[in-house]
Amino acid sequence: MDNGSFAVVYSGNGSQSDTGANLRLYGPMRVPLFSRISVTSTSGVVGTRLARAGGDGIAIVWLESVSLKLAIHSAVTGALVVPESTLATLANNDNQSWNVATLAGGDVVVAYAKNGSNDLAFKRFNVSGVLQGSEVVVEAGANPSCVGVLPLAAGGFVLHYYRSAAATAYRFARFNAAGALQGALTTLAAVTANRNVTPAERNAMELGNGNLAFVDPSSSTAAAVRLYDAAGNFLTTVLAATGGAGMPNTVCICPRQFGGFWLAVGGQLYEYDNAGVSLRQSVVAGFAPFMLIDRAGNGPVMVSHLVGGGFTVVLSSWSADLSAVENTLTLSTSSSYPLSYAWTEVLSNGMLASVVCGQPSTGAATIHLSVPQAASILGIAQEATAAGAMVRVATAGKFVSTQSFSGPAFDRRAATPPGTRGVAVGNTAILGGLAG
Numbered sequence: 001m002d003n004g005s006f007a008v009v010y011s012g013n014g015s016q017s018d019t020g021a022n023l024r025l026y027g028p029m030r031v032p033l034f035s036r037i038s039v040t041s042t043s044g045v046v047g048t049r050l051a052r053a054g055g056d057g058i059a060i061v062w063l064e065s066v067s068l069k070l071a072i073h074s075a076v077t078g079a080l081v082v083p084e085s086t087l088a089t090l091a092n093n094d095n096q097s098w099n100v101a102t103l104a105g106g107d108v109v110v111a112y113a114k115n116g117s118n119d120l121a122f123k124r125f126n127v128s129g130v131l132q133g134s135e136v137v138v139e140a141g142a143n144p145s146c147v148g149v150l151p152l153a154a155g156g157f158v159l160h161y162y163r164s165a166a167a168t169a170y171r172f173a174r175f176n177a178a179g180a181l182q183g184a185l186t187t188l189a190a191v192t193a194n195r196n197v198t199p200a201e202r203n204a205m206e207l208g209n210g211n212l213a214f215v216d217p218s219s220s221t222a223a224a225v226r227l228y229d230a231a232g233n234f235l236t237t238v239l240a241a242t243g244g245a246g247m248p249n250t251v252c253i254c255p256r257q258f259g260g261f262w263l264a265v266g267g268q269l270y271e272y273d274n275a276g277v278s279l280r281q282s283v284v285a286g287f288a289p290f291m292l293i294d295r296a297g298n299g300p301v302m303v304s305h306l307v308g309g310g311f312t313v314v315l316s317s318w319s320a321d322l323s324a325v326e327n328t329l330t331l332s333t334s335s336s337y338p339l340s341y342a343w344t345e346v347l348s349n350g351m352l353a354s355v356v357c358g359q360p361s362t363g364a365a366t367i368h369l370s371v372p373q374a375a376s377i378l379g380i381a382q383e384a385t386a387a388g389a390m391v392r393v394a395t396a397g398k399f400v401s402t403q404s405f406s407g408p409a410f411d412r413r414a415a416t417p418p419g420t421r422g423v424a425v426g427n428t429a430i431l432g433g434l435a436g
Contacts, residue, residue, distance in 0.1 A: 001075050002055070004028030004349035009060050010357075010365060011045040019043040021062045023050075025078050028349055030369045037078045039071055040064070047095035054106035054127030057081060061100045061110055066090045068098055068112055072129045082129030089115040094145065096198055101149035103157055105177055107132060109149050111159055118143040120161060124179050138173055139185060141165050145193075148200030150212075154230075156182065158212060160204050168192050170217045172204070174232050183232045189218035195248045202252065202291070208259035209274040211235065215251045223251045223265035227276045238276035241265055254292040254300065262300050264289050269299070269322055286325040287316055291344055293352065293372065301352070301372050303344045313342050313356050315370060331368045332356040341365075346372075 001007070005027050013020040021039040026032055044065040053059040058073045068090055072082035090097055091113045098112035103124075111122040120142045124132040144161040151157050155177035163169045170188040175181055195203065195217040204214045210230035216222065222242045227235040240263050241247075252264045260273040267285035272278055289302035299318025302325075306312040312333040319326045331354055332342075341357040354368040 001052075002348050004347050004351070005033065005075075006345065006347055006353050007050060007058050007075065008355060008365075008367065009039070009048045009050040009062075011048050011062070013041070016043070018045050021045050021048050021060070023058070023060060023073055023078060025075075026353075026367070028347070028351070030353075030367060034078045037073065039073070040069070040084060046093045047098075049100050051100050051102040051108055052106070053102065053108050053125075053129070057127050059100065059102070059108045059125070059129075061087070061098075063090065063093055063095065063098065066093050066115060068110070070108075070110065070125065070129065072127075085129070087123060088112050088121070088135075091115050091118050091143065096145040096196075096200065097147060099147045099149050099200060101151050101157065103151050103177055104153060104155045107177070109151075109157055109179075111138070111147050111149050111161075113142070113144050113147070117141065118165065120144040120147070120159070122149075122159065122179070133179055136175075136179055136181075139163065139171070142171075146170075146196060146198070146200045146203065148203055150201075150204045150206060152206055153210070158204065158206075160188075160200070160214065162193055162196070162217075164193070170195075170214075172212075172214065172232075186228075186232055188214055188226060189216070191218055194218070194220045195251075197249045205253055205255045205261065207255050207261060207274045208257075211274055213253065213255075213261060215248055215253060217248055219248070221247055223247050223263070225251075225253060225261075225263060225272075225276065236276050238263075238272060238278075240270045241268065250288055252289045252292045252302075254294050256294050262292050262294065264292055264300075264302065269318060271322070280322055282318065282322040284324060286318065287314065290342070293344065293346055295372050303342070303354070305342065313354070315344070315352065315354070317372070329370060331370075332366060 008024045011021050020041045023037040023039050025034055039060050042064055045062055047063040049061050051059045053072050056075050058075050060071050062069055066089055068087045069084050070087050071084040074081050087110055100110045102108055106127050108125045109122055114121050119140045120138040121135050123135050126132055138159055142163045143165040145164055146162040148160045149157055156175055158172055158174050160172040163171055169190040173185045174183055212228040214226050216224035216226045223240045225238045229235055250265055255261045263270045267288050269282040271280040287304035289304045291303035293301040298320045299322050302316045304314050313331045314328050316325050316328040344352055344354040347353055352370045352372050357365040
């Protein structure tokens with residue numbers, strides 16, 4: 001959320017992983033704001049996702065057997081705002097066949113594979129959960145998987161997916177904020193399923209100049225990106241490496257804040273500009289990442305799953321000159337069971353929130369909060385406010401990215417000098433108050 005708080009949605013009731021769906025809201029320091037909020041107690045929940053609904057809502061979408069459902073809760077109190085409703089009946093209970101995203105204007109888009117016809121379709125909802133227009137069929141009979149929804153800065157969105165029906169192909173379509181198709185349905189590659197990683201958010205990105213970049217699925221032995229302009233016209237293929245095992249499933253991409261993008265494969269890191277021109281390559285190999293997260297003015301953070309008699313989930317950071325992996329922080333490790341799920345998000349305050357679920361079906365989910373680079377924290381805001389406004393802050397504490405941050409220990413309001421105030425200007429916090 002805008003004030004640094006974050007939400008987590010998950011299925012399970014403590015004994016059965018597919019019974020019920022739940023919402024938890026946490027403050028910026030990982031402190032629970034409320035007790036667990038039950039979204040539904042019904043059995044047969046096989047997938048959950050969430051997205052913002054305007055400024056004050058959380059849209060929760062879940063798959064209950066083959067019924068895709070939506071409810072909206074308050075991002076402030078967690079209270080139910082819009083009761084659950086069934087959006088569609090899906091062709092199957094595969095979580096790759098549907099997805100959800102929030103558009104720049106606050107509307108929520110849910111895309112899915114329809115039951116019976118196997119059409120790829122989507123619906124748009126406003127912040128009050130009211131359907132905007134009607135269901136839009138993107139491609140009839142596509143029987144899609146790897147469905148992704150990419151919101152665009154200008155307000156529209158891109159749907160990208162794998163067509164597993166006859167004449168298999170990876171395709172995408174552009175829509176404006178009102179859900180109208182822009183241009184034509186575009187084929188990325190008319191091939192079989194070379195890339196089938198989940199979730200599909202990892203397959204596409206918008207660059208700083210509006211160009212669209214997709215992991216190239218056309219070859220099983222190449223790590224590449226296909227670039228298109230904002231109008232959907234093909235520009236070029238950016239080839240990073242060839243011959244590696246698992247390509248292109250092992251390719252990770254993310255946009256850079258000031259233009260261009262990162263690409264990682266096989267432990268090597270590559271940097272490109274908006275046009276796909278190579279800028280730099282790492283000097284040494286690092287971990288093979290599951291996710292890449294950009295850091296302004298520095299090399300990116302990698303989220304990696306290391307397998308060897310179990311699993312280990314680590315965050316690691318590249319130096320600014322890409323000469324070495326500087327720091328590695330272990331989030332979770334086990335030698336007795338495989339990883340079930342892990343995900344990392346950048347919070348509005350710049351910190352990283354990670355969720356790791358260990359043993360499938362019966363394992364506990366853990367939440368980790370970390371700083372993406374070595375830094376001294378001058379203060380932590382103690383209240384929600386608009387950017388640039390005055391805010392009370394706590395000013396005790398210092399830690400770096402290689403240290404674990406346990407949560408409320410930093411929140412020392414009693415240690416804050418009386419009258420201390422802070423104002424945020426860009427990425428700088430200016431503090432003022434009494435001294436001595």
